[in-house]
Amino acid sequence: MSTPGPPKLRLGISACLLGQEVRYNGGHKRDAFLTDTFGRYVEWVAVCPEVEVGMGTPRPPIRLERRGEETRLVMPSTGEDYTDAMRAWGQRRVAALAAMDLDGYVLKKDSPSCGMERVKVYPDREGAPSRDGRGMFAEALMERLPDLPVEEEGRLNDPLLRENFIARVFVHHRWREGEKAGWTRASLMRFHERHKLLLMARNQNGMRRLGRLLGDSGKGTPVTDLAAAYRQGLTEVLRRPATRRGHTNVLMHLAGYVSDALDPADRAELTETIERYRLGLVPLIVPLTLIRHHVRRQGVEYLQGQAYLEPHPYELMLLNHV
Ligand code: SF4
Known part of the structure; x- marks a missing residue:
């Protein structure tokens, strides 16, 4: 299929x-x-x-x-x-x-x-x-x-602004799909989980604030108000493109999920690839492709739905230039 x-x-x-x-x-x-x-x-x-x-x-x-x-x-x-x-x-x-x-x-x-x-x-x-x-x-x-x-x-x-705009467009599309289906606390939380790493790369504090909003601090708030507040915060966090440092943090976070199951040579290759990205020697697509490969092979369920791993169609090649 x-x-x-x-x-x-x-x-x-x-x-x-x-x-x-x-x-x-x-x-x-x-x-x-x-x-x-x-x-x-x-x-x-x-x-x-x-x-x-x-x-x-x-x-x-x-x-x-x-x-x-x-x-x-x-x-x-x-x-x-x-x-x-x-x-x-x-x-x-x-x-x-x-x-x-x-x-x-x-x-x-x-x-x-x-x-x-x-x-x-x-x-x-x-x-x-x-x-x-x-x-x-x-x-x-x-x-x-x-x-x-x-x-x-x-x-x-500008490759950074282009990548960020198109990532935002796809997030907006998924937000509208959720809105059409009618937000519940559970579906808002699922949306947040799916976009967590995308948000983390842009603004770690903003990502945490949004998580808290859907958690304890939003208790007792009607779902429509919660969705409106979440959307506003989401827009703010996504407006600024992720920095190389932000992406490096997320890549290291991702590596934490797959490293234990890797043999020493594969683990060293992953660490080295992330470091090359951090130093600006390779574009983001290089470490991300390697991580995607390990995520798929190991079947890391939590990561498979992450928007960060495929924020927009591969064919646009937007991650080849950031
Ligand atoms: S769409 Fe029309 S008004 Fe807008 S910039 Fe183009 S020509 Fe000008």
Whole structure:
């Protein structure tokens, strides 16, 4: 019997990243990793805020401008102000997206509509723009869906950020599955057990806090409140990628489960491989593959379901670069 493949995920995306010719100049910003590689696992929901709000293509460029305390979305060449239209449309569009079971969102960087961070905001009068804005649609999206993994395509060129984003997307998917089935204390605990090492690699204290929340400190809390608090903590812990030190700790922890049953040569090989990873001489996939091999051979049941051992499809090769 063949094993089931990875789930098909549904993610939102800035339409120009898929190659749709929706940019102000009639062009696109197709991203090959997103369309050809990650795209094999994803059903994309493409959104172009500027086209959907009625600006047309091609169109004169728009930008964020600071007016006193406020940030406005304006088209300098015509003087038109799109702030209210974009805000009203954005609220409706984000409400529709919230009902679509998304597991993540990829935004186009630097855009006054889609940019997630460090978008240029022009001053009232003459002067250089500051780099502290967020696209107006991105703001509505992130406010309405604070637990949704969101990244920019530019940041996804960084192997660490890319790996972390995609790991978060798969965690989000499993969280939604649990939510659909209806959380119980037992299923929340099973979810935590499955993700323990993934959390440990990122933030050991955060992992323990989440465990305590489901244990004694959460006693008497209604399950829905417990799930909401857990989810918030989960989002916080996962937001930051694991460091090499964090991964090394988890690898040593994992080695503790399999070492006793190994002969001296295999044990030495495992220790040496983890040390090579710690020193930056080999990528994470090397010690992890070795550990996975021992876990499978020894049938260590507790570890076999750990999300850490296979956080995303092997074929994405994300662990080959961290
Ligand atoms: S960045 Fe956003 S608004 Fe601009 S073209 Fe791409 S999808 Fe449309």
